[in-house]
Amino acid sequence: MIEELRIALSSMFPMIIREATFADPTLTLAGDGWSFSSVSAWRVTSEGALAFGWSDTAAPDRIWELCGQGIVSVAPQSSLMAGDPAFELSSGQWLEIFSDHPTDPWSVQLPSMTFVGSPSDPSQVT
Amino acid sequence: MATSGAPGLVSATHASGATARRLGAILAVSLSATLALLLTLAGIVVGLAPAFGTQTQPPTTVASYSYDWPGPLVNVWETDGTGSGISAPGLERPLAVEASPALIVGFGVAAETATAVGPDFIASSDGVIVGTSRSRMVQGFEDAGLPSVPTRAPGTQYTLPDGSLVRVMEPSGQAPLRASFTDSYGNPVNPFTGKQPQPPPGVGGAAWRQMMRDLTHVELGP
Numbered sequence: 105m106i107e108e109l110r111i112a113l114s115s116m117f118p119m120i121i122r123e124a125t126f127a128d129p130t131l132t133l134a135g136d137g138w139s140f141s142s143v144s145a146w147r148v149t150s151e152g153a154l155a156f157g158w159s160d161t162a163a164p165d166r167i168w169e170l171c172g173q174g175i176v177s178v179a180p181q182s183s184l185m186a187g188d189p190a191f192e193l194s195s196g197q198w199l200e201i202f203s204d205h206p207t208d209p210w211s212v213q214l215p216s217m218t219f220v221g222s223p224s225d226p227s228q229v230t
Numbered sequence: 231m232a233t234s235g236a237p238g239l240v241s242a243t244h245a246s247g248a249t250a251r252r253l254g255a256i257l258a259v260s261l262s263a264t265l266a267l268l269l270t271l272a273g274i275v276v277g278l279a280p281a282f283g284t285q286t287q288p289p290t291t292v293a294s295y296s297y298d299w300p301g302p303l304v305n306v307w308e309t310d311g312t313g314s315g316i317s318a319p320g321l322e323r324p325l326a327v328e329a330s331p332a333l334i335v336g337f338g339v340a341a342e343t344a345t346a347v348g349p350d351f352i353a354s355s356d357g358v359i360v361g362t363s364r365s366r367m368v369q370g371f372e373d374a375g376l377p378s379v380p381t382r383a384p385g386t387q388y389t390l391p392d393g394s395l396v397r398v399m400e401p402s403g404q405a406p407l408r409a410s411f412t413d414s415y416g417n418p419v420n421p422f423t424g425k426q427p428q429p430p431p432g433v434g435g436a437a438w439r440q441m442m443r444d445l446t447h448v449e450l451g452p
Contacts, residue, residue, distance in 0.1 A: 108382060129439050130417050130426060141416035143439060206404035207443055208397075211416040215379075218395075218416070222383035224403030 105187050105228050106180045109212060109219050113138075118174025118194055126158065126167040133170065133199075142210035144188075144221075145202040155197060170199070187221060187229030360421050364407060364450040368398055389414075394424055398450070409448045418446035 113119065116138065123134040133140040147157035148170070156166045174194040180186035181200045189210070190200040203209030206224035222228035361367045371378070371388045378388045385399035397410040411421040420427050427445045429438045 105382065127426065128429075128434075129442070132415050132417055134415055139415040141412070141418075143418065143442065205439070205443070206402075207408065207447060208399070208405070208410050208418070211412070213395075213414075213416045217379055218381045218387045218397065220381050220383050220385065220397065220399065220410075222402040222405060224405065225383060226403070228383045228402060 105219065105222070105230070106178065106189055109189060110178045112214060112217060112219070113175075113178055113212075118176045120174050121170050121172065124167045124170040126164045128164075129158070131158070131167070133175075135175075137215055139213045140191075140210070141213075142201050142203075142221075144204060144209040146199060147202075148197050148199050150195075150197045173197075185223060185229055187223045360409070360448055362448055362450055364398060364409075364452060367396075367409060367450065371396070371398075392424065394419060396421075407450045409450055411446050411448075418442060420445050421448070 119138055120135050121133050122136065123132065125132045129143045131140075131142045131146055145158055148155040148166075156163060160166065170193065175191045176194050177192040178189050179192070181188040181190040181202065188201045188203050189212075190198050192198055201210050201221075203221050203223040206222065208220055209223060210221040212219040361370070368386070376388045376390065378386050381387050381397055381399065383399065383402040383405075385397050387395055387397045389395055393414045395412045395414065395416065397412065399405065399408050399410055401407045409421075411419050413419050413424075413426070417426055419425055427442050429441070433441065
């Protein structure tokens, strides 16, 4: 799934983040011709350390820090369960998604395809 | 087969058959009234069950529902002359069910014979109806010429005239066949309001996330 997502997004990199909001539990990122939505746990890391995450009381404000950055790559968030995305940002930070429920934990809207996380389906996490 | 529904919605199992099928009996239950209603029904059933033993439904019974709450089966039927309503075994007349601007749960009233299926549709008080049949939902979208794109995981996403989206998602792992309602960004929305649900006071964490899923998804049947 994430490799297919990477291929689908590759021609769009860097995907400039024009909008970023977090209204617990919904994280929204959007740019020209794409949007990302997640109701799953997430965190932003910087140089391998936690910067902030969804449990941070300041998360609704801090998520604005992503505005203007570009998404420059996507990779599986974990090698243990490869069905969630981690987005590399132009600042060098990473936005990681951690789905913990089988039903629509995240989605990426593209003009011709919508990717929907399905972490409990073995056929969708490879 | 009991189906899970959103908080405030009453989930039901009803008997379905070829005869006497009539759609449109509306059981109106507000969010606030639902709890009171269920508690009332629970009290009635618990209180009456010993007295009535085997339930005997009147000859005009056209539907039977079991409610998704922890308690014994409550039969619901429609009676001639009084329209649709909720009755408990032995009651002379249906319980009063007050309509409200909140939520209405609609059931396709059906027949005497019996294949357990879920509710045929769910409706709001202002007439918004969400079907629970995948084939009818998809047929409706396609008949209306709504633009669609495929999804991955498997499914199809339809764009409604207001720009909101409905994803008809195939079963995938633990996720059931379902309709997922979102805004144009993919953020979950309540199909009856078109808006992202807001947490009730004091509800948060996992409970709120589950409630949100329930409010923004409809499990579909065939």
